[in-house]
Amino acid sequence: MSGILSPNIILERKLNKRQISALKNIKSEQDTIGPGFCVLKWYHLEMHLGTGLSHSCYHCPTQKIPLDSDLHNTPQKKQIRHQMLSGEKPQECSYCWDVEELGLVSDRQTLAAQFFKNSRTVVAEAVAQGVDGNPYPRYLELSFTNKCQMACSYCGPVFSTTWEKEIEEHGPYKLSIDYNKIESPQIEDSPYIKKFWEWFPEAYKHLFVLRVTGGEPLLDKNTYKLLQYVRDNPKEGLSFHCNSNLMVTENRVIKYINLVKDIPDAKLYVSIDSWGKQAEYIRHGLNMSHFENNLHKVLGNGIQVGIMNTFNFLSIPNVEEFIFKMAELKNTYGELITIDMPYMNKPEHLSAQISDDKHINILDKSLQTMEMYDVFNTAEIEKYRKTVGWIKANRFEGEQLLEHREDFKSFVIQHDKRRGTDFESAFGVIGF
Numbered sequence: 001m002s003g004i005l006s007p008n009i010i011l012e013r014k015l016n017k018r019q020i021s022a023l024k025n026i027k028s029e030q031d032t033i034g035p036g037f038c039v040l041k042w043y044h045l046e047m048h049l050g051t052g053l054s055h056s057c058y059h060c061p062t063q064k065i066p067l068d069s070d071l072h073n074t075p076q077k078k079q080i081r082h083q084m085l086s087g088e089k090p091q092e093c094s095y096c097w098d099v100e101e102l103g104l105v106s107d108r109q110t111l112a113a114q115f116f117k118n119s120r121t122v123v124a125e126a127v128a129q130g131v132d133g134n135p136y137p138r139y140l141e142l143s144f145t146n147k148c149q150m151a152c153s154y155c156g157p158v159f160s161t162t163w164e165k166e167i168e169e170h171g172p173y174k175l176s177i178d179y180n181k182i183e184s185p186q187i188e189d190s191p192y193i194k195k196f197w198e199w200f201p202e203a204y205k206h207l208f209v210l211r212v213t214g215g216e217p218l219l220d221k222n223t224y225k226l227l228q229y230v231r232d233n234p235k236e237g238l239s240f241h242c243n244s245n246l247m248v249t250e251n252r253v254i255k256y257i258n259l260v261k262d263i264p265d266a267k268l269y270v271s272i273d274s275w276g277k278q279a280e281y282i283r284h285g286l287n288m289s290h291f292e293n294n295l296h297k298v299l300g301n302g303i304q305v306g307i308m309n310t311f312n313f314l315s316i317p318n319v320e321e322f323i324f325k326m327a328e329l330k331n332t333y334g335e336l337i338t339i340d341m342p343y344m345n346k347p348e349h350l351s352a353q354i355s356d357d358k359h360i361n362i363l364d365k366s367l368q369t370m371e372m373y374d375v376f377n378t379a380e381i382e383k384y385r386k387t388v389g390w391i392k393a394n395r396f397e398g399e400q401l402l403e404h405r406e407d408f409k410s411f412v413i414q415h416d417k418r419r420g421t422d423f424e425s426a427f428g429v430i431g432f
Helices: 007-015 017-031 075-085 091-101 113-118 122-129 161-170 191-204 221-232 250-260 276-282 288-300 319-336 357-372 378-393 398-419 423-427
Strands: 044-048 053-055 139-143 209-213 239-244 266-271 304-308 337-340
Touching: 017 113, 017 378, 091 378, 113 122, 161 398, 191 221, 209 221, 221 239, 221 250, 239 250, 250 266, 250 288, 266 288, 276 288, 276 423, 288 304, 288 319, 304 319, 319 337, 319 357, 337 378, 357 378, 398 423
Parallel strands: 044 139, 139 209, 209 239, 239 266, 266 304, 304 337
Antiparallel strands: 044 053
């Protein structure tokens, strides 16, 4: 495996500073409209059809879609657009404001980059739509159901039927506030799915990214119906993305491969937050051997894969091995595989904000390790640098820190009792 950076790689990294400059220009151009302006509020839509919830990016809280409203241009979203055009910074977008205050690159830049690439005049187009316009999304991410065979520690019943069953049987976790109460139940025979299929053919014409998530999307028939639609209606410039935990059967993976292998720019986003037995603890239901077999099957068929590490407190202890494994995969499959490690801030008791100094030292060392491999590109390193920087600048303090650490301990005890897991066996003793 490649290791230390060569002079040519160092030169390439320096040249890639142009990418960072481009991201700064994206921020500057949006700032000319207002310090809180973001094109995602006009052209990016994520919606969960099983519950009727949506948001403009995954950092913002979800909102209920009124059934008599357009799926994208809801009254709430128009209100936020008004704030942005009035020079305000909407509270629901605080994830980005917190990052920018640290002088780091925010997702208002990185996520917006694809919109600028798709249309260099995207800011002017959004401004022309104003508050009352009804644009179609250009980036659409959707889930049809919360059907999922896993119960990841930081997830919940809205996104997982396994979580839903556990909460129905045992109730929410008893922390300082009840964790994972069922507040947004799935709608039986959701009318949003019927509404979606009526709306989608016209919306499809405007998309440059279509992404399906879950739950576990490869368990749902609507996902394969969507895949077939894209295959039967090829659209120039469209990227088709699908999220997966890759814990489905080999037959489902093969069915997915056969449907997407002829779709240009198809990509599978795969979730894994650590490696080995610690990853299996975080993502309850994960089997590393089965996961790796399915991952190699997808990559071996030439399908692009994006590894998504929802970086939380439990990701820290084994992060060096995770980075090594990612470097190994990238060394084998090259540009077919990319890595993203965005920090998680909810739920607070699993956020890396409960870290102590020894955990911060692990983060600093892991960033240095990542920089030493020549297989990671500038964007991947800068995204992880943002995560490390944000965690270091936003650690909980005082009573808030004590409360969330106590919640963490209580969560682990209840988790092990309910699920028959063994935290100490997986992680050892974490003493704060």
